[in-house]
Amino acid sequence: MSRKWLWLGIVFLVILFFVVGNGEEPERLETTEIQEYQGEKLDSIEDFRENSIKGPQSVDIETYQLEVAGLINNPLSLTYDEVLDFQAYEKVVQLNCVEGWAVKLLWEGVLVMDLIDQADPMEEATHVIFYAVDGYATSIPLETIRERKMLLAYKMNELTLPPERGYPFQLVAEDKLGYKWIKWVVKIELSDDANFRGYWETRGYDNNADIGTPEGPWPDPEKKKD
Numbered sequence: 001m002s003r004k005w006l007w008l009g010i011v012f013l014v015i016l017f018f019v020v021g022n023g024e025e026p027e028r029l030e031t032t033e034i035q036e037y038q039g040e041k042l043d044s045i046e047d048f049r050e051n052s053i054k055g056p057q058s059v060d061i062e063t064y065q066l067e068v069a070g071l072i073n074n075p076l077s078l079t080y081d082e083v084l085d086f087q088a089y090e091k092v093v094q095l096n097c098v099e100g101w102a103v104k105l106l107w108e109g110v111l112v113m114d115l116i117d118q119a120d121p122m123e124e125a126t127h128v129i130f131y132a133v134d135g136y137a138t139s140i141p142l143e144t145i146r147e148r149k150m151l152l153a154y155k156m157n158e159l160t161l162p163p164e165r166g167y168p169f170q171l172v173a174e175d176k177l178g179y180k181w182i183k184w185v186v187k188i189e190l191s192d193d194a195n196f197r198g199y200w201e202t203r204g205y206d207n208n209a210d211i212g213t214p215e216g217p218w219p220d221p222e223k224k225k226d
């Protein structure tokens with residue numbers, strides 16, 4: 001056999017190896033997005049308009065830490081998995097942006113209040129200030145977080161939040177306008193500062209951000225059994 005044929009044979013085998021070899025491991029796909037929950041029609045992840053102040057952020061989950069700080073006795077620094085170890089809850093909630101669009105989705109997450117309780121808040125703490133990786137911030141009274149049983153979500157419509165939707169965590173600020181639904185949350189600070197104003201709040205947006213008048217009594221999020 002000539003040298004030429006030998007080389008061609010080797011090249012052929014190499015190509016065959018990559019074509020066949022790579023086909024062996026099936027790629028794992030995430031479950032598809034759900035379209036309804038308990039008979040209620042849901043909107044889609046695709047229905048958001050991405051208009052974050054600095055565009056989508058990408059968070060390295062290996063080094064990510066969620067801080068719970070400020071007026072607390074037990075400062076926390078939690079990895080993604082440690083946050084997910086808290087009791088999971090799910091609830092259908094609609095996000096309304098001041099731009100006039102709205103999306104109703106099934107959210108899955110942990111209770112913000114469970115994280116705060118673990119950090120043992122001091123009595124002076126009246127407000128919760130949330131900070132994100134893009135420099136965004138917003139605040140909500142502690143009483144509202146407790147009363148409304150607000151979630152820190154890691155899934156929407158049963159899919160892990162994609163980067164543009166706030167991975168790893170977005171606040172589900174139920175009954176509050178979209179600018180309270182902070183994405184890419186890295187720090188939860190307990191404070192006694194009722195005058196704190198977040199990113200849009202310092203640019204003229206109302207600090208209460210209420211959507212109309214919520215009716216109440218509000219249904220609790222459901223415990224997710226697994």
Ligand SMILES: Nc1nc2c(c(=O)[nH]1)N[C@H]1C(S)=C(S)[C@@H](COP(=O)(O)O)O[C@H]1N2
Pocket residue numbers: 048049050051052053054096097098132133134136164165177178179180181182183184
């Ligand atoms: N970190 C961060 N969170 C944010 C924002 C932002 O710019 N940065 N925008 C807010 C606004 S105005 C809305 S309406 C909601 C949903 O915005 P989206 O459609 O861009 O996800 O995210 C909120 N959370």
Ligand SMILES: [Mo]
Pocket residue numbers: 097098099178179
């Ligand atoms: Mo918004």
